[in-house]
Amino acid sequence: TAGITQAPTSQILAAGRSMTLRCTQDMRHNAMYWYRQDLGLGLRLIHYSNTAGTTGKGEVPDGYSVSRANTDDFPLTLASAVPSQTSVYFCASSVTGQSFTEAFFGQGTRLTVV
Amino acid sequence: ILNVEQSPQSLHVQEGDSTNFTCSFPSSNFYALHWYRWETAKSPEALFVMTLNGDEKKKGQISATLNTKEGYSYLYIKGSQPEDSATYLCAFTAGNTPLVFGKGTRLSVIA
Numbered sequence: 001t002a003g004i005t006q007a008p009t010s011q012i013l014a015a016g017r018s019m020t021l022r023c024t025q026d027m028r029h030n031a032m033y034w035y036r037q038d039l040g041l042g043l044r045l046i047h048y049s050n051t052a053g054t055t056g057k058g059e060v061p062d063g064y065s066v067s068r069a070n071t072d073d074f075p076l077t078l079a080s081a082v083p084s085q086t087s088v089y090f091c092a093s094s095v096t097g098q099s100f101t102e103a104f105f106g107q108g109t110r111l112t113v114v
Numbered sequence: 115i116l117n118v119e120q121s122p123q124s125l126h127v128q129e130g131d132s133t134n135f136t137c138s139f140p141s142s143n144f145y146a147l148h149w150y151r152w153e154t155a156k157s158p159e160a161l162f163v164m165t166l167n168g169d170e171k172k173k174g175q176i177s178a179t180l181n182t183k184e185g186y187s188y189l190y191i192k193g194s195q196p197e198d199s200a201t202y203l204c205a206f207t208a209g210n211t212p213l214v215f216g217k218g219t220r221l222s223v224i225a
Binding site: 040048097104105108 | 150
């Protein structure tokens with residue numbers, strides 16, 4: 001079972017360029033999330049989606065956008081990357097958005113903006 | 115923004131020692147408290163999801179307790195082994211909101 005898959009695994013991106021981080025899950029989970037991990041700051045929520053067709057802003061949404069056209073996919077787009085967006089990005093999913101059930105995480109995407 | 119605090123930030127113990135960590139969270143509007151184990155170069159994996167005041171959960175040598183009235187949870191590891199070395203994250207949710215994670219406790223178990 002694949003679970004939740006992120007692509008690419010890592011990327012070096014020039015500042016000002018756009019990029020989409022991909023996230024796909026095959027567990028038919030309703031809720032999906034994007035977190036960024038930075039040293040000393042832990043996991044911070046960027047955007048989330050409780051169900052296909054809906055999205056919400058997390059703690060650090062600026063500079064990022066998401067869409068949820070279907071249940072399985074939840075891409076994260078950086079429209080114009082800046083060096084402060086250098087981070088490790090984790091996609092996660094859970095059965096529902098009510099957080100009674102555990103979240104499953106992808107393997108992460110390491111992004112370096114230069 | 116909900117504040118979830120974990121202590122200590124890091125911990126070094128000898129193999130065989132028992133240890134515990136603390137997670138503090140807002141006591142109002144409690145919905146659920148999660149614990150995750152995060153090994154280096156891997157993804158976080160769920161240990162426990164706790165929803166009721168007084169909940170105690172156990173998985174092998176790892177257990178957790180929950181006090182929603184005072185806003186804290188303890189994670190205990192009995193007889194730590196080197197393979198228990200990881201960062202332990204707690205995450206809190208209030209109402210129908212996404213999980214808010216603490217910064218984690220990094221455990222190193224020395225053989």
